[in-house]
Amino acid sequence: MLLLGMKNTASQTVLANGTITLGSVYRRYCKRTCAGLPTFAANGNSITLNGEGIYHITAKIVGSGTAAGVLTAQMTANGDAVAGAFASETITTADTELRTLVIDEYIMVDKTCVLGNSAVASKTIAFLNSGVASTLTSVVVNIDKVV
Numbered sequence: 001m002l003l004l005g006m007k008n009t010a011s012q013t014v015l016a017n018g019t020i021t022l023g024s025v026y027r028r029y030c031k032r033t034c035a036g037l038p039t040f041a042a043n044g045n046s047i048t049l050n051g052e053g054i055y056h057i058t059a060k061i062v063g064s065g066t067a068a069g070v071l072t073a074q075m076t077a078n079g080d081a082v083a084g085a086f087a088s089e090t091i092t093t094a095d096t097e098l099r100t101l102v103i104d105e106y107i108m109v110d111k112t113c114v115l116g117n118s119a120v121a122s123k124t125i126a127f128l129n130s131g132v133a134s135t136l137t138s139v140v141v142n143i144d145k146v147v
Contacts, residue, residue, distance in 0.1 A: 002145040003029050004040040004047065012136050013066070014129040019045050020061065020073065022127070022141055035120065039145060046126040047143060049109050054147040059103040059127060063136035065091030072131030073101045077123045081130075082107070088131065095135065103127075106146075 008023025
């Protein structure tokens, strides 16, 4: 099994509809794909899945709202929201209530045929704050390539 873990324990303020910073890699077991790319390519804000297969993604985000409202984290793939891959918690008092959001989802990366050549349609995974502005204190994302 191939895996990647990213962690950010630095406090970050994320505006509504802002990108959640994932931090740095703390765990990795990765091989190159047939095209010579690493299975996982990570930067501080997103993770690109380069190998064909099914990936299990788990994100745990801890934070509070800077205003009362609904704190929501949404997973995106190639910039589009992944249906059902979100977590929400209600904030009644700003900056005092810590909430834990957990997103658990499977993503499939397929092969494509471009001009008669087989290629993998990579997917770039990111997380957005789609609710009230928030202060996040911990972000942990783990990805396993299961098939």
